[in-house]
Amino acid sequence: MITVLLLFLAGLILICLGGDRLVDASVAIARKMGIPQIVVGATIVSIGTTLPEVLVSTTAAFDGSAAISAGNAFGSIICNTALIAGLAQLLRPSKKVEFDSMAWRSVFFFAVILGLTAYGWFTGRFDRPVGFLLLVLFCVYAGLNIVRSQKEGEVTVETPESLEELKRISVPKNLAVLVVCALMLFLGANLLVDNGIILAGFLGVPERVIAVTAIALGTSLPELVTSIMSLIKGYENVGLGNIVGANILNLLLVIGIPAAITGMELEKQTVRVDAPLGAALMAVLILPILVRKKGSRIQGLVLLLAYAVYCICSFA
Numbered sequence: 031m032i033t034v035l036l037l038f039l040a041g042l043i044l045i046c047l048g049g050d051r052l053v054d055a056s057v058a059i060a061r062k063m064g065i066p067q068i069v070v071g072a073t074i075v076s077i078g079t080t081l082p083e084v085l086v087s088t089t090a091a092f093d094g095s096a097a098i099s100a101g102n103a104f105g106s107i108i109c110n111t112a113l114i115a116g117l118a119q120l121l122r123p124s125k126k127v128e129f130d131s132m133a134w135r136s137v138f139f140f141a142v143i144l145g146l147t148a149y150g151w152f153t154g155r156f157d158r159p160v161g162f163l164l165l166v167l168f169c170v171y172a173g174l175n176i177v178r179s180q181k182e183g184e185v186t187v188e189t190p191e192s193l194e195e196l197k198r199i200s201v202p203k204n205l206a207v208l209v210v211c212a213l214m215l216f217l218g219a220n221l222l223v224d225n226g227i228i229l230a231g232f233l234g235v236p237e238r239v240i241a242v243t244a245i246a247l248g249t250s251l252p253e254l255v256t257s258i259m260s261l262i263k264g265y266e267n268v269g270l271g272n273i274v275g276a277n278i279l280n281l282l283l284v285i286g287i288p289a290a291i292t293g294m295e296l297e298k299q300t301v302r303v304d305a306p307l308g309a310a311l312m313a314v315l316i317l318p319i320l321v322r323k324k325g326s327r328i329q330g331l332v333l334l335l336a337y338a339v340y341c342i343c344s345f346a
Contacts, residue, residue, distance in 0.1 A: 034225045041221030045251050048214030052078055052256055055207040057265055062199045066128055069175065075256060075268060076275030078212035082220060082252060083284045091288030099294050100156070103284040104304035105246030107143075107277045108340060111311040113247075114254045115273045116333030119315075122261045123325035124270045134178070135274050136316045138171060142281045143309045150301035161289030168282040215252040222248040239344050270325070277312065311336060 056075045060066070083106050090098035142164075150156060253276050257269035288294055314332060319325050
């Protein structure tokens, strides 16, 4: 048991270090290329922080644990939105959010999650064609980010000192840092998940409950650390973009890859509770921000309370 606890702590340290440098490198690239914080958060950062979910779900699919694959995806969306985004909005609400950047990604997210929920409700599974469709949609999403990033460039007034600092930023170097940080998050999250499952196993809770709580929380720790580091460094919109982007990737890749490989059976609670709840929580987070172009502490409080109730009900 001591070894399990030490490995758990090692995973936490890797995630903290990786999340810290991931934010710095991402923002440096954004400044150098004139890309808005929310765009880099929804693309580069979210891909790096979603790697643990992709690995866990794909491995679970090969092991025949469909409840973990689907539960991890929707559980991570719930955790990302209610716990991580809720905490971020409570501590430091997002300000001056770009409407266009947030709007099209929100429409994309809701279209995919509502479509998956309806399909899963009537069929009880995500078969291989659904998986391939999600992977095609991922290519579409990636393409849209590339095309629209040119239109979403932000205008900033640089001082002579900041211009000199900007010249010293090396994009290849920071891209290399991103790769290393993504690997640190990947390894750290897996240490946390693997050893967290061992610890949770002593509680004797069902596989789906472990997936939507312990595993979802473990694989969402990169998003949590990244969002906290973004707040500390004053880049709150990077954290918001990371959450939105990570939630989209949870649908497209975390479900898409294992579904395309093996297909997956769904538990009733997954499509009747987890998926609709994920969509509802995103509505609570996104809709007020789209209307007001900024977040609020009330949103954060509501989301955190919702997550607490969800966890209590899951273990009840």
